[in-house]
Amino acid sequence: MKLTRRLTLAAFAATLALGTAMPAFAADLIAIITPSHDNPFFKAEAVGAEAKAKELGYEALVLVHDDDANKQSQLIDTAIGRGAKAIILDNAGADASVAAVQKAKDAGIPSFLIDREINASGVAVSQIVSNNYQGAQLGAEEFVKLMGEKGNYVELVGKESDTNAGIRSKGYHDVIDEYPDLKMVAQQSANWSQTEAYSKMETILQANPDIQGVIAGNDTMAMGAIAALQAAGKKDVIVVGFDGSNDVRDSIKSGGIKATVLQPAYAQAQMAVQQAHDYITSGKKPAEEKQLMDCVLINADNAGKLETFALAQ
């Protein structure tokens, strides 16, 4: 009770503090909040959402929370303070973000989540997420095939606070563990980070020089892993990622990384803005809050058709 009241007061205070300094806006505002644009996946989301918002006549406020739940909370305050009509959010943690989204809702601002879900329903209007389990199974099936159903491999896992890290790992293992001749010799989190994946991979290689494969929870970690493998002179290790970034596409085309799984990041972000627009203009909610977008396997056969998280038809 006390907490809710203090939060409401804080939000009110933030509104006052910011409201006095800001001019009135001609167009309605949509706030677009994602993790850092250092990862091209999040950048594609922000660009896709912003383009759609402008197309529909909104002004866009693009912000990044750097996977920091406290910063995210402040950014939500900013969005509330600036009178945003809706928030498009790729959140900073399945549990930690529930209160932030609730805070926006209490202030009368609907949130439309993309990419990552939160562990609560009825707080956001939409949660549009990639079908990470389906995608991970596609990636794992390709990995198993490339490995010839046998060999030693390493798994690089994403950030623990993100449900997507756990679900992709589960999808990988639900497929790979069916093959007793595939042995996981190391499993470590590299927190979605390319530099961290590089250094983790270097260390793992010292302890386990005999590996034939690396399966990574996202593309930036796959990029870090392949760089470390190439630096160690291991050119034949099979690396599979997840996201469908242009970096990995180029690596696939030049014979480095073998496969990834495309998440339709750009389309997902645009869909969220469209749903926000429908909600703002007519109060219409989507038929289901949680919406899954299927992923597509990318390998040498179709890598040429991939551009900025979208596949040409």
Next chain:
Amino acid sequence: MHIRAVAMILLAAAFALPGCKFVKTADQARNAAANAFDPDKAVADIWDSKVVPYLETRGAPIKDVLALAAIDVDGAGQKYGYKAKQGNAPWTFIAKVDGVVVAEETKSRAAYVDVDVDGDAKADVRVSIGPAIRGTALRDSLDFIDFNSFKNQIEWAQFGKSFNTRVNDTLLSKLPRENLTGKKVQALGAYPLPASGQLPQLVPATITIGG
């Protein structure tokens, strides 16, 4: 001036909030709830009473399903299948297979038989016989199950996997594994809309091979 001073104090108070504690308690409660979820039991509870009767009621001969899907995918989906209202999942079709094995792959852990249902000696459908089963077709064919009633993708995935585990343990692990070609097959199951030019890959809920 006065309002601003109050705002500053309130902002300072907001930053001083013991927010971590609040979240942590919620985390613990959710973790406890997650541990309580038993996907195998969730599937066992509905298998005989709801899942099999539903598939039996909706399953049509695969010849009919394929014929309609070839000219009108959405029409076939509405008549013989299911998909979630939102998102972009493909249709999952429910079908009965009654035919003859024309090819078999039993060396891979993801074993299957290719079945001819129209007597032209060409494969019309690929039936998974495990132990590795791909995808979540059985879960995705059910119109009375919804992702939104699950806590997150992890529980949803565990639930989907449990259908495959159950089918494998109770049904597929008991099937013959050798010289299957030429034998008769009867199965009832589900498959997701295949990529163009590929065989539908059916996960059986009931199956017999022999004769």
